[in-house]
Amino acid sequence: MAFVSSGYNPKEPMKDRITDIGPKHFEEFYPPVIKNNKGKWLYHEILEPGVLVHVSETGDEVYTVRAGGCRLMSIEHIREICEIADKHCNGYLRFTTRNNIEFMVDSKSKVKPLVDDLMSRKQPGGCYKFPVGGTGAGITNIVHTQGWIHCHTPATDASGPVKATMDVLFDDFRTMRLPAHVRVSLACCLNMCGAVHCSDIAILGYHRKPPLLDHEYLDKMCEVPLAIAACPTAAIKPSKVTLPSGVEVKSVAVNNDRCMFCGNCYTMCPSMPLADTEGDGIVIMAGGKVSNRLSAPKFSKVVVAFLPNEAPRWPQTTAVIKKIVEAYAKGANKYERVGEWAERIGWERFFEKCEIEFTHHLIDDFRDPAYFTWRQTTQFKF
Amino acid sequence: MAKHATPMLDQLETGPWPSFVTDIKRQAEFRKKNQEKMNYQIPVDVCEDLLGILELSFKHGRTHWKHGGIVGVFGYGGGVIGRYCDQPEQFPGVAHFHTMRVAQPAGKFYTSSYLRELCDLWDFRGSGITNMHGSTGDIIFLGTTTPQLEEIFFELTHRINQDLGGSGSNLRTPSDCVGQARCEFACYDTQALCHDLTNEYQDELHRPAFPYKFKFKFDGCPNCCVASIARSDMSFIGTWRDDIRVDQKAVAAYIGGELKANAGAHSGRDWGKFDIQKEVIALCPTGCMRYEGGKLEINNRECTRCMHCINVMPRALRIGLERGLSILVGAKAPILDGAQMGTLLVPFISAEPPYSEIKETVIEPVWDWWMEEGKNRERLGELIKRQGFGKLLEVTGFKPDPRMVKEPRSNPYIFWKEEEVEGGWERDINEFRKHHQR
Secondary structure (H helix, E strand, C coil): CCCCCCCCCCCCCCCCCCCCCCCCCHHHHCCHHHHHHCCCEEEEEEEECCEEEEEECCCCEEEEEEECCCCEEEHHHHHHHHHHHHHHHCCEEEECCCCCEEEEECCHHHHHHHHHHHHHCECCCCCECCCECCCCCCECCCECCCHHHCCCCCCCCCHHHHHHHHHHCHHHHHCCCCCCCECEEEECCCCCCCCHHHCCEEEEEECCCCCCCCHHHHHHHCCHHHHHHCCCCCCEEEEEEECCCCCEEEEEEECCCCCCCCCHHHHHCCCCCCCCCCCCEEEEEECCECCCCCCCCECCEEEEEEEECCCCCCHHHHHHHHHHHHHHHHHCCCCCCHHHHHHHHCHHHHHHHHCCCCCHHHCCCCCHHHHHHCCCCCCCCC | CCCCCCHHHHHHHCCCCCCHHHHHHHHHHHHHHCCCCCCCCCCCCHHHHHHHHHHHHHHHCCCCECCCCCCCCCCCCCCEECCEECCCCCCHHHCECCEEEECCCHHHEEEHHHHHHHHHHHHHHCCCEEEECCCCCCEEEECCCHHHHHHHHHHHHHHCCCCECCCCCCECCCEECCHHHCCCCCCCCHHHHHHHHHHHCHHHHHCCCCCCCECEEEECCCCCCCCHHHHCCEEEEEEECCCCEECHHHHHHHHHCCCCHHHHCCCCCCCCCCCHHHHHHCCCCCCCEEEECCEEEECHHHCCCCCHHHHHCCCCEECCCCEEEEEEECCECCCCCCCECCEEEEEEECCCCCCHHHHHHHHHHHHHHHHHHCCCCCCHHHHHHHHCHHHHHHHHCCCCCHHHCCCCCCCCCCCCCHHHCCCCCCCCHHHHHHHCCC
16 A cells, blocks of 8 residues: 555645636536537426436437436446446436436437346345336435444434335335325434435434533533534533542533433534434434425424434334325325325324324424414314 | 454345445455555555444444544645544544545536546545435545545546535535426526536635535526525525416327326326316416316416426426526524525526626625624524524615515514604603603
């Protein structure tokens, strides 16, 4: 592992430095059929799950085959994607905003060989490498985060629960039998990187124990006022602590009764870790959406306050998600998103139909706006 | 023989969905074999140690990455997320495991030759593991050591003509939907605007100068395929303000069953014959449509452009021709004072290059205000809540418009400015007492 220089000279770091060039220009990467027809598209159709055609006013057509991607991917996997693009698509491809891979061809005859090739590629354990699907009224890829692969604040993993959930929901990735598309997202803590707050179904990592205080190091490691300001419920105040050695140090005190375990103080202060094997787990949310179709965008709502982390396959979490999907598939009208369905039938019915227990944790108690989530009407269902 | 036993992770190698475990093992094997006799610049067994430490996390139910990590490249204040594992003796391959964010092309279109260039670089100087892509849009190079950061940056910029993305309290990497490149609903060129603003504001992206992070996202229409309304501080959503174009023959073809509703999105189940009354007219949120005598009519003045009818009958209904975009501001996740979606600030603005009106009347006045008034780690959405939407109007100069509210206020705690009130606020109690005895 001998060091090989790129040409960068550490003795003159600013010499020959190139900065602020931004991303490559998108036109470098457009397939010819896209370049020639940009802005001229007339209509599209979903020919089968995972296969789209777009027709241009010039008469040109582009066929898109969408394949599941697991977002976390090796360069060997990317090289295989490139090989497929070279073989079928003149070397062009794109990724979607939900981390699926799209291969585009300019004639219908090229679709079947591409789909067959993608579906024939499997991993040694039997998993598909490039399952075709993710279109229309089904379930597409899960927008997710880093989890235990790379992040320091998670309360759950990301890649693991996503694999477990997509295995359970796989048939809906490959078909289009639902009333509308169902967006599933995961965030491993409530920083909610990604789309958890606005998804039909969301998996959220959550803690249930207040932070541990590393008093000996806290003032050395942390800007104490920032840790105090990081708390949404003002549970943290400055304090002086006498260490066992008799030395008095500046630190903080946490009022455990006011702490709701968000972990934001740990984000700001390394001496306030809160991860815990039994305490940490998953919150399930439902009913969010971002599109403006029919109803306005909605936030997802908490419907299950806690499920334990059950590595490696999180069976309780995937079981709840499956129950919500099936109840929704059975009960919702055509075009109705999960949130629209829940609001139409009433949340009291949502819990009944999904066989989810309603607990006090689900009643909002965060500041003034909480009031607006309670029921100021006699209209309810028995 | 793998370096570490991973009995729990091994259970994620079955089932139909692509297994990230199998994929990382494949990369581990590839590095170990090293058929091309590469002089790997970070530990050869990095992928094995990544699996090892992940297995330990699966066992403990806790992360094994140390808090934070401040690394980067000279000249920039962000772009690299430093990370160190908390068991470096046991897993030396991931003792350093920094992430580099690489700026992705708008629309995420690629050629295989470009991706291979990136792969070759990452193979040599990194772990060989990526995220395609991060939630904000970047290509993510997952895992390398500190001494490699400048080397990778040098090769990226000199050889591949490619910059880093953003991290920290700055403008993060903008991203967009597929737009006009492959969608008939797109009301403006999302790629062009995304690329233009990314380049215009490179300084704001690479050198943190803001109270907190700030994100742009560009959706071509209100379907919001890049979720700008939920995931960007400033959200650009395409729209039109003339009439929906109706092809009555195609409407008849939908009713006659020759064309599939919603482009066939529901073909996995028998929903019965397409019923335009039930599926379109009755669902329209404003009730501005009717179908009579074989003709579909839309009262466009009452249409709120939700996209439903167009989504259901893409071959019969098309977006209008007078196009532009709406700008919504303030979306954020819950920390600190609750999640927000974007709030409508500009109902309609032109989206033609060079986009001066967008830059000069919206982006820069909003930044000027937030950079001056925003508290440490206060997102734009929180500043708007703290100082009021009225203040945002004041600093941008936009006139209050009923389109900016879902409903008028119900509490009567109304602030007036002194100059709005006849006679001002300077009053003499003795004058008052002349007419009102104590």
